[in-house]
Structures are given as structure tokens and as C-alpha cells.
Amino acid sequence: MIEVSCRLVRPRFVLDASFTAPNGCVALFGPSGSGKSTIVRLLAGLERPDRGRIVVDGRTLVDTEARIDVPVHKRRVGLVFQDGQLLPHLSVRQNLDYGRSFAPRDARGVPFDAVVDLLGIGHLLKARPATLSGGERQRVSIGRALLAAPRLLVMDEPLASLDAARKLEILPFIERLRDEWDLPIVYVSHAVEEVARLANTVVRLSEGRVVAEGPPNEVIGAPAGDAGEAAFPALSLVSAKVVHERPEFSVAILEHPAGEIVLPGSAFRVGETVRVAIAATNVALAVEEPHGLSVRTRLRGRIWRVEAGPGPSVHVTVELSGGDRIVASLTRLAVADLDLKEGREVFALVKTVAIDETAVATLRRDQAGPR
Numbered sequence: 001m002i003e004v005s006c007r008l009v010r011p012r013f014v015l016d017a018s019f020t021a022p023n024g025c026v027a028l029f030g031p032s033g034s035g036k037s038t039i040v041r042l043l044a045g046l047e048r049p050d051r052g053r054i055v056v057d058g059r060t061l062v063d064t065e066a067r068i069d070v071p072v073h074k075r076r077v078g079l080v081f082q083d084g085q086l087l088p089h090l091s092v093r094q095n096l097d098y099g100r101s102f103a104p105r106d107a108r109g110v111p112f113d114a115v116v117d118l119l120g121i122g123h124l125l126k127a128r129p130a131t132l133s134g135g136e137r138q139r140v141s142i143g144r145a146l147l148a149a150p151r152l153l154v155m156d157e158p159l160a161s162l163d164a165a166r167k168l169e170i171l172p173f174i175e176r177l178r179d180e181w182d183l184p185i186v187y188v189s190h191a192v193e194e195v196a197r198l199a200n201t202v203v204r205l206s207e208g209r210v211v212a213e214g215p216p217n218e219v220i221g222a223p224a225g226d227a228g229e230a231a232f233p234a235l236s237l238v239s240a241k242v243v244h245e246r247p248e249f250s251v252a253i254l255e256h257p258a259g260e261i262v263l264p265g266s267a268f269r270v271g272e273t274v275r276v277a278i279a280a281t282n283v284a285l286a287v288e289e290p291h292g293l294s295v296r297t298r299l300r301g302r303i304w305r306v307e308a309g310p311g312p313s314v315h316v317t318v319e320l321s322g323g324d325r326i327v328a329s330l331t332r333l334a335v336a337d338l339d340l341k342e343g344r345e346v347f348a349l350v351k352t353v354a355i356d357e358t359a360v361a362t363l364r365r366d367q368a369g370p371r
């Protein structure tokens with residue numbers, strides 16, 4: 001369990017944030033300046049709240065009332081930032097050993113080989129950081145943080161400087177860390193797709209306050225609460241089982257009660273349940289089943305809600321047959337022309353190539369639900 005309840009006043013910014021999350025991956029999500037990095041600094045002990053408490057897995061790191069403030073080097077918080085910050089004159093192995101030197105004497109048991117294996121960096125041990133790709137560098141910095149035997153791993157935009165291919169390379173390692181190491185992770189990101197994929201709990205921040213917290217399907221798809229939040233892209237999470245692999249087309253076919261979903265990529269195996277994040281701007285609606293159309297994913301459902309968005313746009317939420325909701329961002333003109341109203345049966349159309357592969361999570365059996 002991660003409990004944060006902190007107030008910190010700066011000249012032009014007040015952080016007044018409280019959240020409680022079960023172990024797993026907690027994503028701090030919000031626009032620039034909403035206080036994400038400030039919470040990272042408070043967790044790491046780089047800054048102190050004026051008032052508040054931070055408890056991780058039963059260990060109190062800060063409690064201003066009880067005058068507890070565990071110093072940085074005793075917090076056992078592993079930090080991974082956007083730019084790996086490896087020591088350039090040391091080899092990968094020496095950088096990893098450097099991380100290990102921070103592990104307390106009684107906790108030097110994090111096995112080097114297991115970390116190297118987990119992150120797939122065995123072949124890089126002799127290399128210098130300058131000769132690594134951005135993705136490799138980030139894997140080494142995650143390894144270095146793990147070897148210090150942290151009790152909490154805090155990752156502040158760890159993939160922000162990487163291209164889509166490098167992100168896809170690292171995300172599975174973070175998932176393994178979350179699922180196999182049982183290490184609480186606080187993950188900061190602007191990228192809603194990463195958050196949708198990794199988080200068990202999403203804490204949405206706006207102007208220093210927590211405006212929503214909960215599982216990703218409740219928090220990410222929720223409508224924006226106020227003007228400060230309006231910049232969030234609307235996104236839906238849909239879960240379904242892989243029923244066919246079509247490697248010759250580099251796609252996988254999923255079966256959802258509302259219809260087939262065609263996913264890009266060859267990383268998915270028959271029998272797995274995956275959760276796909278779909279941006280509202282990539283969803284179109286049809287009032288009857290279309291024929292002769294290239295769009296492969298056509299999901300049957302009923303309009304649940306129609307909400308005016310900014311400018312010409314309207315968010316139409318469709319309740320899909322068999323569960324899940326999907327949001328389509330349409331023009332007011334289209335809504336008027338097609339007479340789209342609550343209760344009307346429609347087909348939600350999603351172009352496969354518009355689905356961001358970084359936003360597709362393979363769910364563990366206990367997360368997959370009955371379908």
C-alpha cells in the first residue's frame with residue numbers, strides 16, 4: 001500500500017495531494033505543472049512537505065506530526081529518470097555495481113543475474129553508456145536502481161525521450177517488474193497510452209490536487225472535471241481475448257462480444273486477454289453495419305451518452321454489447337446529420353493502424369475478468 005497525504009506551498013504553486021493505492025503500479029498522470037515531479041521528490045526525500053505523511057508498504061517515510069523524516073539514503077527508493085543518468089566513464093557492469101553499492105548490507109540479496117536477465121542486458125555488460133541505444137540505456141538505469149534493493153521504484157517519465165519502437169522494447173520489462181517482483185512502482189507520465197498499459201491505479205492530478213484516483217478503466221475514461229483538465233485526450237479501454245494470430249498480416253484478431261477487434265503487431269498470443277486503449281479521435285460511428293469499408297473493427301453497441309466537447313466536437317459514449325464502453329469524438333454536424341441520440345444502436349469503427357501498440361496491455365489471469 002502506498003499512502004501519500006502532503007501539503008507543500010511554493011511561491012506560485014500549492015501541492016495539496018492525498019491518495020492511497022494498493023501495491024502494483026501507481027501512475028501519476030496530469031498536465032505539465034500539476035505536481036507529479038513534486039510528489040516524486042517528496043517520495044525520494046529530496047524535498048519535505050510542510051505538512052503530511054508518506055507510508056510505503058507499512059514503512060513511514062515522512063510524518064510531520066510525529067517528526068519522522070527518513071533521510072534520502074535510508075528511504076530505499078529507487079529512482080529512474082527520463083535520461084538514464086549513467087556514469088559515462090564506467091562500463092555497464094560497473095554502473096550496475098555502483099547501484100548495488102547503495103543496497104544496505106542486510107539487503108544485498110538482489111541477484112545480479114536475475115536483474116540482468118529480467119532486463120535483457122547480459123550482452124551489454126562490457127559496453128560504455130555512450131555506445132548504447134536510448135532504450136538500452138534506460139534498461140541499464142532500471143537495473144542499477146533495482147540492484148540498490150529498493151522498496152519502492154519511482155520512475156519519472158522514463159520513456160519520454162524514446163521513440164515508439166524503443167518504448168515497445170522497454171514496456172514488457174516494466175510489466176515483468178510489476179508482476180513478478182512485487183515491487184511497488186510509482187510511474188509518472190504524460191502519455192495516456194503508457195499509463196493505460198502499466199497502471200493498476202491511476203492518480204490524476206490537476207494544479208497540485210488529486211482530481212481522480214482508481215483503476216485505469218475508471219479514471220482514464222472519465223470525463224474531464226474542469227478547465228484545467230480539458231487537455232486530456234479522451235480514451236477508452238476495451239478488453240478481449242486473442243483468438244487468431246495472423247502473422248502474415250502482422251495483426252492479431254480478438255473476440256469481443258460486440259465484434260472482432262483487429263490489433264496491429266505480432267506480440268500477442270492466442271488465449272491471452274489484452275486490454276486496448278483506443279483514442280476517441282480514432283473512433284467513428286455508423287448507424288448501420290457498413291459494407292465495402294476497409295475498417296476491420298466494427299463493434300456493436302448502444303449510445304449511452306452524448307456530451308458536448310470543445311469547439312465543433314462531441315463525445316459520444318457507446319455501451320458495447322457484452323460490456324466495456326467506447327468513446328467516439330465526432331463533430332456536432334455528424335451527430336446532427338445521423339441523429340445520434342442516447343439509446344440508438346450503432347457500430348463503433350476503429351482503424352487498426354490507428355491503434356497505438358504501446359497502449360495494448362496483456363492482462364494477467366487475475367486481471368482478465370470472466371470474458
Ligand code: ATP
Pocket residue numbers: 010011012013030031032033034035036037038039190
Ligand atoms: P511536468 O510534467 O512539466 O514535469 P509536473 O506535473 O511534474 O510537470 P512539477 O515539476 O511538480 O510539475 O511542478 C509543479 C509546480 O511547482 C510548477 O508550477 C513548477 O513551476 C513549480 N516548481 C517546481 N520546482 C520548483 C522549485 N524548485 N521551486 C519553486 N517552484 C517549483
